[in-house]
Amino acid sequence: MAYDHRAVEGRWQAYWERHRTFRAERRPGRPKYYVLDMFPYPSGSGLHVGHPEGYTATDIVARYKRMRGFDVLHPMGWDAFGLPAEQYAIQTGTHPQITTEKNIGVFRRQLKSLGFAYDWDREVNTTAPDYVRWTQWIFLKLFHRGLAFQSEIPVNWCPALGTVLANEEVIDGRSERGGHPVVRQPLRQWQLRITAYADRLANDLDGLDWPETKQKQRDWIGRSEGALVRFPVKGSEAVLEVFTTRPDTLYGATYMVIAPDHPRTLELTTDAQREAVSAYVDAAKRKSDLERTTNKEKTGVFTGAHAIHPLTGAEIPIYTADYVLGAYGTGAIMAVPAHDERDFEFARKFGLPIVEVVSPDGTPRDRLDAAFTGDGVNVRSGLLDGLPTEQAKAKMLDHLEAEGIGRRQVSYKLRDWVFSRQRYWGEPIPIYFPVKTSGDPRRGDPHEIDYSKPIPLEEDELPLQLPELEDYRPGDPAGALTKALEWRFFQKDGQWFARETNTMPQWAGSCWYYLRYLDPRNTEEIFSEKSYDDWMPVDLYVGGSEHAVLHLLYARFWHKVLYDCGVVKHSEPFQKLVHQGMILGMVYRWYAVVDGDGKVLRALPGDDEDVVADKEHGGQILRSSGERVETRYLVEKEIQVRDGKPFHPEHGVLLVPVAEKMSKARGNVVNPDDMVHEFGADSLRVYEMFMGPLEQVKPWQTSGIQGCRRFLDKVDAVARRAADVAAADETERLVHRTVKKVTEDVEALRLNTAVSALMILVNHLAGLERVPRSAVERLVLCLSPFAPHLAEELWVEIQGQRADDPKLQADPAITIANQPWPTWDEALCVDEVVTVPVQVNGKVRGRVELHREADEATAREAALADEAVQKATAGKTVRKVVYVPGRILNLIVG
RNA sequence: GCCGAAGUGGCGGAAUGGCAGACGCAGCGGAUUCAAAAUCCGCCGAGGCAACCCCUCGUGUGAGUUCGAGUCUCACCUUCGGCACCA
Structure with missing residues (x-):
């Protein structure tokens, strides 16, 4: 009964790759659509199920727009500078470049296994010299406009990370990453004069189709x-x-x-x-x-x-x-x-x-x-x-x-952006300084660096690449690069110079990546004017709300600077923004009464009301005895179920299921690879959309993806029964209503209800004696953005061909991705005769079948003919009638 | 403390001011099977009733607007997210 998702998904992923189905191209006379995902940091732990949520949503929009005749740009890349690769390098001596490459390989394979319609020819990597070059180029623009400057200011120095942090990266006095304490310490820093743009950054929010993030940014700017x-x-x-x-x-x-x-x-x-x-x-x-x-x-x-x-x-x-x-x-x-x-x-x-x-x-x-x-x-x-x-x-x-x-x-509350980091794995700042020395500073001879005279590199000297280092350890407040003596000091016209040893923060690369996608292989310019005109601005941008003030404010700032430089033509980069909600993992809670050493004395059920927060010392205590209590969790496979309720396998106490942020410590992380392997990418995609509204926080339930898999199996079974019979009126109407609903829902990103509309149609078709091919065709077309692999497979199979036929697989034109999106007839979406509830004094007492435009007299007559209505109105006078044709009839009696 | 979002069955959730709970999960009953899994069919908010019918209650709490409120207004409670000595 179940279809072979591994064969189907492998086949079509290979097909898309072979034919470059999703290459972004402009064709004359077509509208364009630029749909952008926040690109990931390729961490060593790979994708988690939160990533595919936003990526699936944008993928559905991209595929849908393509079918609607748009030229679509839907790219992906890597935000690959960052601390973890460097920390790994410190531990193992492996160059961050190598770790990064490896992690990117894993991420790329995982994303491809989900069948996303990216134009992989446009992949960008913020650490590639070819990319760093342009990041530095933008820095020079900032420098020449007086927007990048040095200062000796008290900064947020994080001793544990060995670097300074931006205000935006410090939360409650601790580092955003890692939660390490942060102290104030004066240090020479590079800063970007974002405050010069404070008013424009606040005012230009008005015209954007963004969620509550706008308010957060206004608050952060704090005018x-x-x-x-x-x-x-x-x-x-x-x-x-x-x-x-x-x-x-x-x-x-x-x-x-x-x-x-x-x-x-x-x-x-x-x-x-x-x-x-x-x-x-x-x-x-x-x-x-x-x-x-x-x-x-x-x-x-x-x-x-x-x-x-x-x-x-x-x-x-x-x-x-x-x-x-x-x-x-x-x-x-x-x-x-x-x-x-x-x-x-x-x-x-x-x-x-x-x-x-x-x-x-x-x-x-x-x-x-x-x-x-x-x-x-x-x-x-x-x-x-x-x-x-x-x-x-x-x-x-x-x-x-x-x-x-x-x-x-x-x-303004907004401060200038502290832009230098004292770490290795970041873009070098393309600046150097004169040095006074009588010897060779590379050999450690005495020297003095004149930081008051920064000299920018020339454009043709870019990129300034990172030197090789044996020791990546941070700790030097002047930056880890101070150790690269051969790189740092150089002679020009007999005069010694020293390069800047601070690097840029991780945000630098992500400030402008959406622009490099336009023309990623251009070696002459950051992008061509034509490619800009072809695709900008970004029509839809989807990513996590954790970037509401960091990335999204910095990127807008850079964009405005580039606008002032005449590099870009719009004052804002991202027209419409949506944040996907986090996906939580289920855990089962119980309470442990512990002694001073953390030893478990006894267990309490997860809903014990005697457990209260300890306001004096933090943590939790028992209200009755004052004993210390710790919240403990079990994961699904550890629990014992009796009478449909979860219990602790050893302590026997009742467990309470709760949704918590996925973390290794809690053990509630769901790996998308496992889901793809067991249920298929299409099931994962459909489930992530079906879970609930895109913007909402939602708990993961493995049984839920199973239900979506059942739905796809049903589609497969129904499609294979497609026959050349005319659709009954009822079926045809439902198909039209479904096409309308799915279309409108996708446009509004209500992807959960779009899936449910498809389920309703499949359930209907499955109950038919003979399944009309015309209905199945439209079902498969509407399904294709959600479950593209299965849709491709069925699209050829329902036309009587074999999907594994090599001739067919060699034909770039057979893909469903380029088929026109189905249309609907509005007249078939409304029923002529509808059941209208009849209320008496606001309570439903009966129902009558009426033409949807029946007049009030007809409706009233029909209602009073109904037995239940007669009973409810017996002996009373109708004082008032409220009638909304096709919706309600309310009789007010007394 | 301030700003923002949200409270609907056992669970995820659905409902242009008009039959609350679509769709799915879990559960229960049945068919199929030697048996199970899978699949298919049916039931599935709470209470009352011998009972299909039917009646009452029900969208965090309390008021209000309305013929009619999950939806609008006000107050409050709770949860989540953000900010937090910003003069």
Whole structure:
């Protein structure tokens, strides 16, 4: 009964490869469609079932569009720079290039085994010299426009990884990859001036068809409007500038705070306070981001200095405190404790005055129990008194500008992008510096590198390739490449130079890969203008939401720079964006009561309500006894089933099935290779689409893929019964409705309901005495984007030919991939006679058969003829009739 | 704390404001079989009823709008994702 998926899938994958069926070509007069997947990092563990989810969705769209007559560009490549290959190199001495090649081989084989319609001739690899060349070329564009610059700034240094990380790569004070602690440390860095594009990056989101990611990016950019206000420092020429979004509260400023890492902090400090402030500044420097974020208790030290309030002339003290960040705004604030929670807390702790200047109802109060941060009416505010917040802000801004005390200012949370990494496996930065030396720095002779004079490589010197290294270990804050002396130092016109030893972050290659697909073998240009006009912009981009602010923000930034350089012609690269939801693995939960050494004392069922979170120490405890509890999991093959319920095989406690992120530690990882082997690629594809809405998080169930396999077997069986008989009216109507439904669902990426529509049609056809060939043909066409191998096979078989016929396999034209998509007749999609439910007072009491456009009188008459309706309306008067033809008849009686 | 998304059978999920639970999984009953697997047919939200019928309840909780609410409005609860001393 079951078809031989291994034979079928092997045959058609070979066919597509032999004939290059999915080569992307422009043909005159055809519309184009560029459908893009986020390309993978080829890790050593291979594909997991999350990858094929988005890839299948785009593949269905690509195949569908092709059948609709579009020229389709659907490429794939490798984001191959990255830490794991390098860590493996450190452990084994294998060059990352070799590991990377090997992993790419595995990924490519796995993707091909899923039958994706990629144009493999356009494969790109971010580590290939031919690709690196253009990444560096773009870097030079940035450099020449002043958008790439060096600075000595406190950066996120991750000692465990031996590199700095971008702000976007640090989560809760830990590295995004690996979860290692991150500390702030000043280092010479390359940065990209993404802040210069902050406004455009925020504003241009408006025109994009993107999900909630737009809001995330707006939040990350964090634009806020306010004022820059100048506070003179008492007894000094110095002026302290602050940024505030609440200029209306200026009269309430009772002290100031300067960040400990502000360059002028020690300068302001009086001699008497110098020792205390220095100690505080040093301590703040040593604090990791993790400590800063977990301990929010306010700390700070008085600098001894005072500022003059620019409006009242009052002297207010200047503190330093680490709740003010050196990197945001001006690194100093005016503190308004009455109207800012943080300032309120600090003022309470240090006994500083709290003066209300905005009152919710306009009545001044003397005591405040908490900061009032909302809008209200100004009090105790001189010229602002009686004004509501919005007007008070505007008036104060005008006043500040008129008096020359301050001005309007926009501030962003977004920081410039720290673009250098101290690792080996990345693109070298194509910059070098003059060196002062009396000997040969390659032999370790004394030398001095003048980092203030960066010299860019010429375009024709690209690519600058990585040197061979014996030791890939990171740790040198100047970068792992410092060890490649022969590579690093060189002579030109008798003068010594040193190459930049930092490399680019992994994001560099993925910032522009979608452009290289246009013309991947071009050795003269990054891509030809014609190839750009042929395919850009990307019509549909699908990938994980974990890239919502990282990759997607960086890529948009580079694209805009290239736009300004005249390299690209659109201001945005990705018109429509969709994030596929993560696929979770099933595990079975139980609780273990453990002692101090982690030994299991006894087991508890997975739904035990006595288990609660331990708020003091983290983890979980028993509410009744306070004993420590750990959550443990079993995987499906370890459990014991009794009466249809899962139990622990040793402890015998009831298990609770839960969906968790797939991880090696939990043992709930599903390998697509196993699924392809056992059920076939088509079954995997159909199941991943059938699981639920594309964007949603979904738990994997192996029994589910089995159901999809049954569906495909049924299609196979039905198709083989195809005969030359006319389709009955009912069948023909269902076929039309199915074609319509599948078409509309694919267009809207509702792939789960498209599959279910196909199931309904197959179930219908399977129940027929004789199966009309015309119906099967359209079924197979609609199925082909979802299950392309089986569809190819059946497409030739239902025409009475043998799929394994070598002559047929040699013919590039027989593929179903180039067949026109079936059409439907709208008139056949609506039924003439429909069953209309009859409600009495909103409750369904009967059903009547009516023409879909029957008038109200007819409907009412038919309804009142129904026995059940008569019973429900007996002895009552019909007061009102609500009738929607073809949908509902509601009789209101009383 | 702030922003965003979501709560529907045993499970995944479906429903232009109009018969809640399509389709699939699991389960139950039957056919086939020496038997099993596979396959095919039927049942499958909860409660009531001797009973097909039928009746009542039912889409996180509580209000509201409406002839009619899973769907719209407000408040709340829970879960997930993101951000988090951003002045």
